[in-house]
Amino acid sequence: MRLLILTQYYPPEIGAPQNRLHELAIRLKAYGMEVEVLTALPNYPKMKIQEGYEKGKKREEQIDGIAVHRAAIYVSASKSIVARLLNYFSFVWTSYWRGRKLDKFDFLLVESPPLFLGYSAMALSRKLSAKLIFNVSDLWPESAEKLGIVNNQALLKMAYRLEAKCYRNAALITGQTQGIVADIKTRFPEKEVYWLPNGVNIDYYKPSNLNESDFRTRNGFKASDLLFFYGGILGHAQGLEVILHAAEQLSMHPHIHFILQGSGPEKEKLIALKASLNLSNIHFLEPVSKTEMPAILQAIDVALVPLKNLPLFQGAIPSKVFEALAMEVPLLLGVDGEARQHFIDNAAAGWYFEPENARELANVIQSIVAKPDDIKSAGKNGRIYVSQHFNRDQIAASLYQHLISLS
Numbered sequence: 001m002r003l004l005i006l007t008q009y010y011p012p013e014i015g016a017p018q019n020r021l022h023e024l025a026i027r028l029k030a031y032g033m034e035v036e037v038l039t040a041l042p043n044y045p046k047m048k049i050q051e052g053y054e055k056g057k058k059r060e061e062q063i064d065g066i067a068v069h070r071a072a073i074y075v076s077a078s079k080s081i082v083a084r085l086l087n088y089f090s091f092v093w094t095s096y097w098r099g100r101k102l103d104k105f106d107f108l109l110v111e112s113p114p115l116f117l118g119y120s121a122m123a124l125s126r127k128l129s130a131k132l133i134f135n136v137s138d139l140w141p142e143s144a145e146k147l148g149i150v151n152n153q154a155l156l157k158m159a160y161r162l163e164a165k166c167y168r169n170a171a172l173i174t175g176q177t178q179g180i181v182a183d184i185k186t187r188f189p190e191k192e193v194y195w196l197p198n199g200v201n202i203d204y205y206k207p208s209n210l211n212e213s214d215f216r217t218r219n220g221f222k223a224s225d226l227l228f229f230y231g232g233i234l235g236h237a238q239g240l241e242v243i244l245h246a247a248e249q250l251s252m253h254p255h256i257h258f259i260l261q262g263s264g265p266e267k268e269k270l271i272a273l274k275a276s277l278n279l280s281n282i283h284f285l286e287p288v289s290k291t292e293m294p295a296i297l298q299a300i301d302v303a304l305v306p307l308k309n310l311p312l313f314q315g316a317i318p319s320k321v322f323e324a325l326a327m328e329v330p331l332l333l334g335v336d337g338e339a340r341q342h343f344i345d346n347a348a349a350g351w352y353f354e355p356e357n358a359r360e361l362a363n364v365i366q367s368i369v370a371k372p373d374d375i376k377s378a379g380k381n382g383r384i385y386v387s388q389h390f391n392r393d394q395i396a397a398s399l400y401q402h403l404i405s406l407s
Contacts, residue, residue: 001407002034004102004130006121007111008073008091010039011063012050014289015233016319017111017137020198025066027396033403035066038099038124040073040091045233045263045287047075047087071098079265081150088116096120105130106407109174113140115159118166131171131406135196136180139312146312147236167191172406174399179315179338196399198319199390202383205294205326215299219259219285226256226369228332229300231293232320234264239308241273242334245358248277250365259300261285297327301375302350302368306334309355314338322390325349325382330375332364342389349382 005025009017021037029035042050052058059070074090076083099120108130110121118134125132141159144150150159167173167188174196175181184193221227234240240260247258258281260270267284274282288296297303303324307313314337321331321343331343331350334357344352351368353361368375 134170200322328379330378347385
């Protein structure tokens with residue numbers, strides 16, 4: 001069987017879809033599939049083509065044995081909706097013209113969002129005689145509408161029509177969470193929808209693999225400090241202001257520190273909020289590569305995972321959950337619904353606070369401070385749970401068997 005993965009985001013970029021798709025590709029190849037990737041020149045999140053890929057360099061490469069074909073993409077530091085649309089649609093166009101020169105495939109798996117890549121995916125699936133697998137990691141355009149990112153009604157109407165067309169043309173729809181799967185099944189009951197969750201490489205994220213991390217000393221933290229860590233995109237959906245407002249309420253505790261590591265569209269606004277609140281217990285760090293994350297997670301105490309308080313996120317599971325739990329780091333979870341049920345109710349792997357409720361977040365942190373031994377036990381519970389339910393090897397093996405049944 002031959003599989004082409006079509007995605008705008010792929011290593012050497014860092015991020016959730018990049019890691020998830022590459023890990024899946026490696027495992028499917030190990031099971032005997034011929035897997036190739038069609039993607040853009042790496043540019044995310046800085047919106048600048050990475051060094052070594054400029055001016056037509058490295059359009060073809062191998063990453064961990066996976067053949068990667070790269071197409072040009074428009075990039076701009078502008079945050080305007082026009083620049084964003086040009087970014088998306090440029091790759092829709094170039095990915096089709098690059099992809100149509102490839103050999104035939106049995107399956108084409110396209111990553112959404114961006115939803116607009118569905119145009120290229122549908123055309124390429126016909127050109128390459130490949131069955132279309134539409135992989136939904138976020139319900140777009142619904143999430144963009146609910147978050148207020150897209151308000152143009154004409155654009156939203158077009159996007160909803162495209163979403164329906166992509167689903168109807170897919171031989172298989174895959175959803176990253178059970179909430180996404182249920183939503184699509186309700187609206188498109190005639191389609192087969194398969195749960196393809198995110199997960200973790202439990203052999204890579206393994207505490208016993210590491211020597212003691214120097215993360216604390218490098219960043220000026222004491223061994224006795226209690227570190228609450230958020231790592232990932234600093235974006236609209238996360239509602240990260242809640243961390244800063246909770247930090248303000250906990251400023252009388254000099255040993256409690258909050259680390260926000262990453263970049264994104266909200267970073268400048270968050271830095272300005274830190275200054276206006278005069279917070280010394282908030283620390284911004286630059287994003288790092290995947291290889292550095294196990295040592296960082298080993299050094300912190302609790303992983304903060306917030307989202308905005310929207311019904312849309314009842315079915316969301318942020319990808320940063322899995323690596324933290326595999327490293328025996330418990331969660332402080334500001335996400336209700338599916339994530340809360342899995343990791344707080346079932347796994348007992350941390351604590352829950354109401355999304356966007358800074359007072360409740362501060363209160364929960366004070367309860368953690370009062371019972372610090374619970375941190376270690378909750379972390380151990382988390383590793384056991386993700387090992388049993390979100391192991392990337394098991395996830396890929398199940399998908400491989402399902403694709404065999406469809407071929």
